Amino acid sequence: MNxxxxxxxxxxxxxxxxxxxxxxxxxxGNYGRVRDSTRxxxxxxxxxxxxxxxxxxxxxxxxxTKSIGVVCGDVHNPFFAGILRxxxxxxxxxxxxxxxxxxxxxxxxxxxxxxTLSASAVDGLIVSPAEPKHVxxxxxxxxxxxxxxxxxxxxxxxxxxxxxxxxxxxxQDAVTRLFELGHERVAIVGELRSAQELDHVLSLNRRGxxxxxxxxxxxxxxxxxxxxxxxxxADKEIDPALVVRAGEYATAAASLATRELIGxxxxxxxxxxxxxxxxxxxxxxxxxxxxxxxxxxxFIGFDNQDxxxxxxxxxxxxxxxxxxxxxxxxxxxxxxxxxxxxPPRVVRAATSYLERxxxxxxxxxxxxxx
Amino acid sequence: MNxxxxxxxxxxxxxxxxxxxxxxxxxxGNYGRVRDSTRxxxxxxxxxxxxxxxxxxxxxxxxxTKSIGVVCGDVHNPFFAGILRxxxxxxxxxxxxxxxxxxxxxxxxxxxxxxTLSASAVDGLIVSPAEPKHVxxxxxxxxxxxxxxxxxxxxxxxxxxxxxxxxxxxxQDAVTRLFELGHERVAIVGELRSAQELDHVLSLNRRGxxxxxxxxxxxxxxxxxxxxxxxxxADKEIDPALVVRAGEYATAAASLATRELIGxxxxxxxxxxxxxxxxxxxxxxxxxxxxxxxxxxxFIGFDNQDxxxxxxxxxxxxxxxxxxxxxxxxxxxxxxxxxxxxPPRVVRAATSYLERxxxxxxxxxxxxxx
DNA sequence: CTGAAAGCGCTTACAG
DNA sequence: CTGAAAGCGCTTACAG
Numbered sequence: 001m002n003x004x005x006x007x008x009x010x011x012x013x014x015x016x017x018x019x020x021x022x023x024x025x026x027x028x029g030n031y032g033r034v035r036d037s038t039r040x041x042x043x044x045x046x047x048x049x050x051x052x053x054x055x056x057x058x059x060x061x062x063x064x065t066k067s068i069g070v071v072c073g074d075v076h077n078p079f080f081a082g083i084l085r086x087x088x089x090x091x092x093x094x095x096x097x098x099x100x101x102x103x104x105x106x107x108x109x110x111x112x113x114x115x116t117l118s119a120s121a122v123d124g125l126i127v128s129p130a131e132p133k134h135v136x137x138x139x140x141x142x143x144x145x146x147x148x149x150x151x152x153x154x155x156x157x158x159x160x161x162x163x164x165x166x167x168x169x170x171x172q173d174a175v176t177r178l179f180e181l182g183h184e185r186v187a188i189v190g191e192l193r194s195a196q197e198l199d200h201v202l203s204l205n206r207r208g209x210x211x212x213x214x215x216x217x218x219x220x221x222x223x224x225x226x227x228x229x230x231x232x233x234a235d236k237e238i239d240p241a242l243v244v245r246a247g248e249y250a251t252a253a254a255s256l257a258t259r260e261l262i263g264x265x266x267x268x269x270x271x272x273x274x275x276x277x278x279x280x281x282x283x284x285x286x287x288x289x290x291x292x293x294x295x296x297x298x299f300i301g302f303d304n305q306d307x308x309x310x311x312x313x314x315x316x317x318x319x320x321x322x323x324x325x326x327x328x329x330x331x332x333x334x335x336x337x338x339x340x341x342x343p344p345r346v347v348r349a350a351t352s353y354l355e356r357x358x359x360x361x362x363x364x365x366x367x368x369x370x
Numbered sequence: 371m372n373x374x375x376x377x378x379x380x381x382x383x384x385x386x387x388x389x390x391x392x393x394x395x396x397x398x399g400n401y402g403r404v405r406d407s408t409r410x411x412x413x414x415x416x417x418x419x420x421x422x423x424x425x426x427x428x429x430x431x432x433x434x435t436k437s438i439g440v441v442c443g444d445v446h447n448p449f450f451a452g453i454l455r456x457x458x459x460x461x462x463x464x465x466x467x468x469x470x471x472x473x474x475x476x477x478x479x480x481x482x483x484x485x486t487l488s489a490s491a492v493d494g495l496i497v498s499p500a501e502p503k504h505v506x507x508x509x510x511x512x513x514x515x516x517x518x519x520x521x522x523x524x525x526x527x528x529x530x531x532x533x534x535x536x537x538x539x540x541x542q543d544a545v546t547r548l549f550e551l552g553h554e555r556v557a558i559v560g561e562l563r564s565a566q567e568l569d570h571v572l573s574l575n576r577r578g579x580x581x582x583x584x585x586x587x588x589x590x591x592x593x594x595x596x597x598x599x600x601x602x603x604a605d606k607e608i609d610p611a612l613v614v615r616a617g618e619y620a621t622a623a624a625s626l627a628t629r630e631l632i633g634x635x636x637x638x639x640x641x642x643x644x645x646x647x648x649x650x651x652x653x654x655x656x657x658x659x660x661x662x663x664x665x666x667x668x669f670i671g672f673d674n675q676d677x678x679x680x681x682x683x684x685x686x687x688x689x690x691x692x693x694x695x696x697x698x699x700x701x702x703x704x705x706x707x708x709x710x711x712x713p714p715r716v717v718r719a720a721t722s723y724l725e726r727x728x729x730x731x732x733x734x735x736x737x738x739x740x
Numbered sequence: 741c742t743g744a745a746a747g748c749g750c751t752t753a754c755a756g
Numbered sequence: 757c758t759g760a761a762a763g764c765g766c767t768t769a770c771a772g
Contacts (some may be wrong), residue, residue, distance in 0.1 A: 057765035060426040307677030428751035
């Protein structure tokens with residue numbers, strides 16, 4: 001009865017139960033046909049010997065490890081943390097383990113992460129690709145026949161499941177709302193890392209904007225398109241000085257860009273941001289500059305972070321269901337792992353605009369209403 | 371040259387290179403002696419066949435998977451997110467994968483998580499035990515000979531590496547600082563889930579407090595000890611009404627408890643909290659109640675969250691190096707995995723008190739100084 | 741329903 | 757330095 005250091009094997013259980021290893025394996029592994037009385041005999045022997053299946057040996061044969069891999073930008077970013085929580089919750093209820101890797105939005109790191117997870121033989125992968133245009137490594141992964149689900153970003157070249165939001169629509173609605181409130185000079189702060197993508201988007205005319213598939217763009221570029229569409233459809237001109245590029249995915253960059261923005265001669269009366277990092281950075285700059293919200297500037301952030309309800313005034317935000325997005329992505333991935341064979345499915349999670357005290361009509365508009 | 375769906379095996383590489391499988395394996399696996407020219411021949415064949423080592427087969431033999439498991443309360447909690455980031459960063463540089471599970475501070479969930487990670491055959495485990503007194507499942511794990519590192523909480527019964535902070539000391543210093551500023555009525559809001567532990571700690575006299583090993587307590591109880599010590603050493607009486615028990619690890623519970631606290635007749639002039647969840651909950655309640663900080667109440671939070679520098683006034687905090695704690699825990703674990711054989715090491719990470727505008731002297735004290 | 745035997749893709753003594 | 761062979765702990769046709 002003394003528990004051996006080396007756990008018992010199927011063979012030992014079989015001997016204890018007086019059956020063949022094949023039969024013991026069937027009873028233990030819960031497959032094939034076994035007479036009930038035999039199964040019980042085996043299970044009793046297993047219990048006696050404290051049998052624990054060796055998952056490695058099993059996985060080598062079945063080719064499945066009951067684990068999934070996640071490659072996101074940074075687990076410390078609350079948006080990804082929320083997604084990850086959703087993924088882990090779904091995985092757990094299905095008995096799957098979750099392996100996590102951060103890309104820091106760096107392509108080479110992402111490639112390496114995928115390789116590491118691949119070496120860990122995960123059954124499926126959830127990735128928010130750092131560069132949706134460079135997904136050869138993900139194509140290779142898919143070449144193995146194992147499923148892949150994209151999250152937060154989709155790809156034009158990759159035919160797989162994806163969970164995204166319509167960020168362009170969300171920003172378009174927010175900006176339009178600001179127009180309603182009388183704002184004529186609305187600024188936007190976004191990462192917009194790719195200057196090329198930025199130039200491309202800015203160069204589009206109305207028809208170009210209409211026809212653009214925003215889901216193939218990087219998140220910040222897609223959201224900028226919403227900003228441009230709002231202007232175009234409202235017949236407002238776009239002042240390039242109000243389109244602010246942080247250039248990298250960091251709060252410091254957003255702060256710097258925002259500081260410059262509010263220093264220009266024809267200052268904006270309203271500001272929208274494209275995600276939680278930009279929101280935090282921009283807000284810090286406004287706070288340091290002593291900008292009075294909403295009197296001097298109406299402000300709409302992205303992502304419903306805790307702090308947006310702790311500062312004064314409360315910050316209006318575009319809420320994005322990160323947790324549910326994670327759940328959805330995991331659910332879709334597990335369906336594929338379990339054998340679902342359908343054309344790629346793209347889920348667009350719903351965002352919602354939560355208007356709070358950081359947004360107010362312009363003085364002029366307020367008077368008009370009165 | 372067409373890439374086969376099934377990756378090449380050692381046997382195929384060996385045939386291609388014209389050597390035995392043993393030799394091919396040695397060259398591929400980078401162990402044993404192989405003549406340089408032979409090695410090259412094998413590696414060239416491997417490249418040609420696009421050989422990828424089957425980690426599962428390798429792991430089954432070596433007994434190692436190059437992966438570690440992490441069981442924390444909740445990855446969505448910024449404290450754990452910071453820890454996890456530290457762990458993943460260290461793991462990556464060593465070529466290890468990280469498997470993550472949340473316990474939600476629930477013991478049964480933790481047990482299940484350990485079992486799942488165990489089935490995934492991780493080489494080591496980092497756990498912040500939900501109930502430091504109930505660690506039989508962790509003892510079982512250690513019984514396998516694989517290493518375990520505790521984080522944020524240690525255990526009296528478990529002889530393993532651990533990374534903790536001296537929360538008692540941190541709170542003691544903070545409370546003492548409040549005394550210096552003239553505060554006589556200092557309150558504390560903590561989770562203090564275990565009523566039994568709370569009663570025990572509250573019942574201690576000076577000697578009992580002196581001799582208590584706070585590292586065997588739950589974090590919030592340990593921090594309460596710091597509060598009690600500060601009072602005892604300053605010869606201040608403890609008003610039980612100022613020791614506030616949220617009872618569960620949730621912001622809502624902290625808010626509720628705080629709301630009651632500030633409603634009592636003899637209200638506190640200062641408040642400290644025991645971790646980031648309690649801090650957020652307490653701050654929300656104060657904000658809703660319209661408490662003016664620091665005029666009506668000096669406030670010291672735990673964990674240097676982003677938002678503590680966004681609200682007005684800035685919130686003083688006890689900073690806890692979550693990221694570095696994660697790094698340290700991972701480093702220690704990997705050392706054990708690599709064979710280090712030393713007595714258990716307990717690292718006490720340094721906290722720092724960051725005083726900001728949320729803390730001020732009492733009116734009386736301010737006058738005295740003037 | 742059960743058993744004997746082969747096999748998954750590696751690593752590892754053991755000889756030479 | 758290299759090779760023939762056994763073995764890790766399972767699962768899986770194939771017979772019966």
